[in-house]
Amino acid sequence: MTRSGQTHAKSPIKEIALQELRIARTNRMAMLLLAIFAGMMLLSGFIGWTAHRTVTAVYEEILREGATAAPNPFSSQNPLDLMQNTVIYVILIGALLAIILGVHSGLGDRKAGVIDLIFSRPLTKSQYVMGKLLGMQLLMAMIMVFAGLVSWTVVLLVAGKALNFTETLSLAGFLVSAWLFLLPFNCLGLVFGAGARRESSALLMPILAWVFLTFVMPQLGTAEHPVALLNPVAAQPAAQGDFFQINRAALQPLSLTDRFKDLSAILLHLGDGGSSLKLDLLMLGTAGLLGCGAAIYLVKRDSLRGRLYE
Amino acid sequence: MSRAFLTIALKELRDILSSRYFIVLCAALIVAVTLSLLVASLDFHNRLDDYNRYVEALRQSGATPAEAPPSLSVLQQLRGSFEYIEIIGAVLAIVIGYGLLAKEKYRGTLRLLFSRPLGTFDVAVGKITALAIIWLIAVASMQVVIIAMLRLVGGASLSSGELVKVSLSMAEGWAYMMIWSSLALGLTALIRQPGISLATCFILWLTVVLIIPQIGDTMDPDNQVPGGLFKSLQVEKSREQDVMAHFTGYEDIRNFLEESSISKHFERASFAFLGVKEIYNQKPVALIWGDTWKDTGWLAAGLSITTLLSLTQVNKRNLTGKEIT
Numbered sequence: 001m002t003r004s005g006q007t008h009a010k011s012p013i014k015e016i017a018l019q020e021l022r023i024a025r026t027n028r029m030a031m032l033l034l035a036i037f038a039g040m041m042l043l044s045g046f047i048g049w050t051a052h053r054t055v056t057a058v059y060e061e062i063l064r065e066g067a068t069a070a071p072n073p074f075s076s077q078n079p080l081d082l083m084q085n086t087v088i089y090v091i092l093i094g095a096l097l098a099i100i101l102g103v104h105s106g107l108g109d110r111k112a113g114v115i116d117l118i119f120s121r122p123l124t125k126s127q128y129v130m131g132k133l134l135g136m137q138l139l140m141a142m143i144m145v146f147a148g149l150v151s152w153t154v155v156l157l158v159a160g161k162a163l164n165f166t167e168t169l170s171l172a173g174f175l176v177s178a179w180l181f182l183l184p185f186n187c188l189g190l191v192f193g194a195g196a197r198r199e200s201s202a203l204l205m206p207i208l209a210w211v212f213l214t215f216v217m218p219q220l221g222t223a224e225h226p227v228a229l230l231n232p233v234a235a236q237p238a239a240q241g242d243f244f245q246i247n248r249a250a251l252q253p254l255s256l257t258d259r260f261k262d263l264s265a266i267l268l269h270l271g272d273g274g275s276s277l278k279l280d281l282l283m284l285g286t287a288g289l290l291g292c293g294a295a296i297y298l299v300k301r302d303s304l305r306g307r308l309y310e
Numbered sequence: 311m312s313r314a315f316l317t318i319a320l321k322e323l324r325d326i327l328s329s330r331y332f333i334v335l336c337a338a339l340i341v342a343v344t345l346s347l348l349v350a351s352l353d354f355h356n357r358l359d360d361y362n363r364y365v366e367a368l369r370q371s372g373a374t375p376a377e378a379p380p381s382l383s384v385l386q387q388l389r390g391s392f393e394y395i396e397i398i399g400a401v402l403a404i405v406i407g408y409g410l411l412a413k414e415k416y417r418g419t420l421r422l423l424f425s426r427p428l429g430t431f432d433v434a435v436g437k438i439t440a441l442a443i444i445w446l447i448a449v450a451s452m453q454v455v456i457i458a459m460l461r462l463v464g465g466a467s468l469s470s471g472e473l474v475k476v477s478l479s480m481a482e483g484w485a486y487m488m489i490w491s492s493l494a495l496g497l498t499a500l501i502r503q504p505g506i507s508l509a510t511c512f513i514l515w516l517t518v519v520l521i522i523p524q525i526g527d528t529m530d531p532d533n534q535v536p537g538g539l540f541k542s543l544q545v546e547k548s549r550e551q552d553v554m555a556h557f558t559g560y561e562d563i564r565n566f567l568e569e570s571s572i573s574k575h576f577e578r579a580s581f582a583f584l585g586v587k588e589i590y591n592q593k594p595v596a597l598i599w600g601d602t603w604k605d606t607g608w609l610a611a612g613l614s615i616t617t618l619l620s621l622t623q624v625n626k627r628n629l630t631g632k633e634i635t
């Protein structure tokens with residue numbers, strides 16, 4: 001009600017988005033994952049610092065023993081090197097967080113049995129989905145801003161100096177790319193949460209899709225072992241041969257994880273980025289748009305009303 | 311305990327084996343395991359071809375090659391396959407263990423089930439027995455596929471010693487998946503909302519299977535430089551240990567972290583039998599067992615704890631009134 005007594009009907013998309021933000025606060029699992037994510041952000045700086053210090057000490061020991069004349073391979077002065085592990089945590093924890101938020105969002109109204117009530121209001125299905133997506137993206141953006149603040153502080157504490165303007169801009173760029181990378185997983189969670197007949201498959205299917213994108217797809221193009229992803233530094237050069245070259249050409253542009261790792265390496269100046277910034281951004285942006293489009297198209301009123309089994 | 315647990319186990323077995331959901335999930339795991347084997351074999355043949363071309367070129371210029379040809383024993387090709395069991399197998403095990411109890415909660419059949427004359431542990435033992443048989447079937451099927459693929463792709467028929475090693479690695483895999491299934495079963499009984507128990511299991515999976523080993527890997531100095539620190543500094547393998555002897559405190563912390571993950575114990579034990587770790591390659595089973603029995607012991611301890619969790623939680627006192635209506 002306004003002061004003049006006129007009633008302003010709020011945009012339904014905005015209304016759903018705000019409701020989404022309110023509900024997210026009560027999602028204990030998402031909050032727990034968020035706490036783990038924040039904890040790992042804090043820890044990653046410390047782990048990076050410990051590893052750097054130890055490698056330097058190992059090098060000095062080897063040098064003292066006269067076993068090498070090679071220069072220190074680890075003499076980088078880039079403070080953003082401390083973010084190497086953060087890239088991996090976005091892929092591991094961030095993606096699971098995005099999936100759980102999406103699934104929870106899709107399942108929430110179904111489990112509460114309020115779908116019919118919601119659609120008794122002047123609201124289309126597309127507006128409903130767009131409202132949910134907007135709410136979740138606002139939340140993900142807040143998480144990224146929080147992650148940025150944590151990372152900036154960690155670098156200040158561990159490296160003993162604040163990031164300058166250019167480095168802060170690089171960090172911001174990395175966080176935007178992380179948000180873009182997580183968007184399709186968020187959408188995937190929403191689609192399965194809204195449509196799956198079982199709560200278990202609502203969670204399992206997006207997680208399996210993530211496992212495929214993260215572990216299987218890169219292996220087909222490089223022959224890297226599945227858990228090689230856990231190591232921030234590439235263990236071996238990509239495999240040669242027709243099979244791998246064809247797969248690499250066909251699959252790597254589509255491998256969201258590879259694109260994100262590549263883009264992060266370019267933005268944070270971590271070694272050679274590999275391909276181009278434009279291609280990586282284009283692929284992640286396209287995946288995000290496709291994810292949103294798929295969510296709007298694939299979430300159906302009938303499936304939202306459908307009964308939920310285990 | 312009455313014989314009713316057998317009836318429950320058989321009913322669960324029928325339910326799971328007739329579930330398209332289960333068949334599709336197991337097929338996905340088997341496809342990933344097979345694909346990984348194929349990739350390892352192709353990669354090895356490519357590297358061997360490259361080496362042969364290099365030797366030929368050297369020979370034509372009158373030089374002799376200084377590097378040894380790439381080598382990969384038959385079982386070493388299974389490394390990626392076992393990593394998939396570690397990652398995807400655990401996810402499937404969680405979903406199957408969760409499903410055994412979640413379906414009763416959603417259908418509201420717990421009250422009916424406990425109205426029957428059952429012993430305190432009948433339901434828990436019945437469900438755990440069903441899980442044990444299901445994973446035995448899954449692991450045996452995987453072993454058959456793996457052996458067939460090794461013959462088909464690698465052109466290798468396994469010796470009896472190699473068969474024993476694959477079987478032992480698979481037995482470790484069975485225990486590993488049982489740990490995740492019993493944990494999911496126990497947590498679904500403990501937590502009222504099945505959805506929360508499932509998400510809790512996935513968070514535990516993420517922490518134990520991926521995050522803890524990731525921290526351990528990152529802390530390894532050799533993993534900090536592409537291709538390995540010692541290799542890039544041209545330090546011989548024999549001197550590597552002498553150097554690291556100066557950093558025992560750091561290495562102890564790293565080792566402690568890795569040992570806190572049950573996945574790492576599964577990985578260490580199975581990789582030793584498969585010869586992935588070079589010091590165990592082509593070595594007798596007794597020698598490998600002597601070095602890795604502690605990892606198997608950790609798996610056994612993990613299985614005992616999670617089974618105990620299921621036994622103490624899946625009972626009438628805990629579950630009555632926990633249906634989802």
